[in-house]
């Protein structure tokens with residue numbers, strides 16, 4: 001079951017579960033744990049933001065009452081935030097078992113969980129302060145904002161790294177070029193999560209104790225409506241920015257379903273605006289939870305596509321399988337060649353001469369650069385998209401000396417007709 005533990009360039013150990021039945025079971029388990037976690041966390045995050053806004057729109061007794069009722073509904077009981085954190089730990093631990101990447105090391109998880117638990121912990125004193133006074137105090141604002149900041153940052157980091165999972169060609173270079181952590185599809189996922197969180201908070205204002213209170217109901221409905229109108233736009237952007245590797249028919253299908261459901265909820269909300277009566281709250285809340293599960297499902301599918309064994313092998317060329325595949329032993333003279341050193345350190349992660357790794361086999365592409373060292377230098381200094389079959393080669397931030405050395409080495413190697 002828990003099969004090979006591979007050494008990832010000596011930096012990280014990668015547990016790989018290879019038994020398909022275990023993987024499926026874990027996937028389902030993680031899916032439901034994550035579903036619970038993201039809906040509860042979304043409610044806490046969105047509800048806190050909305051309660052803070054309600055309080056600052058004017059500290060009237062009525063607004064305080066709405067804010068308190070909102071906080072009571074999103075966070076039943078004192079231990080609830082910690083339950084959410086605990087489930088997150090379980091879900092992410094399972095997730096970690098399934099994702100054989102070097103991205104998630106102890107430092108990453110420590111930072112993520114520290115942010116998560118500090119954010120959740122701050123919600124308790126925040127709630128107590130909201131309940132204790134009619135007018136918001138400075139402390140209350142600071143605690144509320146700090147909680148939102150910690151939770152927001154934790155989820156931004158999480159979605160950024162999840163975004164990286166569909167880009168295996170970036171992994172090796174993450175420590176060299178930390179900017180690689182940023183990706184538009186990771187950011188789009190984060191925005192989708194924020195929109196869903198706010199819509200959930202809005203839908204809470206629609207039902208329950210608010211039955212007799214019209215202003216918060218209309219406010220909640222408006223918030224949910226605006227978020228749901230924006231959601232498909234962000235989702236389309238998300239699909240647009242995904243690498244081909246992650247796309248498949250089911251990814252589109254699940255996205256389309258989520259967008260259709262968002263449209264359906266908008267229609268429900270329009271009906272509510274017209275009549276202002278009826279218990280739309282529960283229906284809207286449950287539809288939103290359904291959309292959240294679809295959203296999460298899409299994420300699992302994308303990652304499933306991009307983390308297929310072939311893709312993983314592409315992203316982790318340093319796994320024993322790849323390095324043992326008949327690479328020539330380093331000879332002393334080769335080690336003395338600075339170009340060979342640059343090649344081994346940087347390029348070899350993605351290139352071999354005789355076969356495709358992340359980039360094309362160099363034997364195929366070097367002939368066109370024969371006698372054109374300058375063109376090759378400028379490509380390496382500033383890689384442009386060449387072949388639609390491949391991802392783009394990242395900018396490697398090499399110095400002109402390193403580039404010139406590696407180009408000499410490559411042209412010499414190709415001249416030898418390797």
Ligand code: HEC
Pocket residue numbers: 169170173342343346347348349350351358359360365366376379380384385386387388390391392393394396398406410
């Ligand atoms: C992160 C992976 C990665 C690294 C590291 C990398 N490459 Fe690439 N390389 C690629 C990919 C992907 C392509 C295909 C790009 C395309 O077709 O748009 C490519 C293409 C190339 C090409 C072909 C360009 C063409 O005109 O077709 C050359 C030459 C090349 N790389 C040289 C290098 C050298 C030299 C290094 C080290 C200094 C290096 N690469 C490091 C991924 C990488």
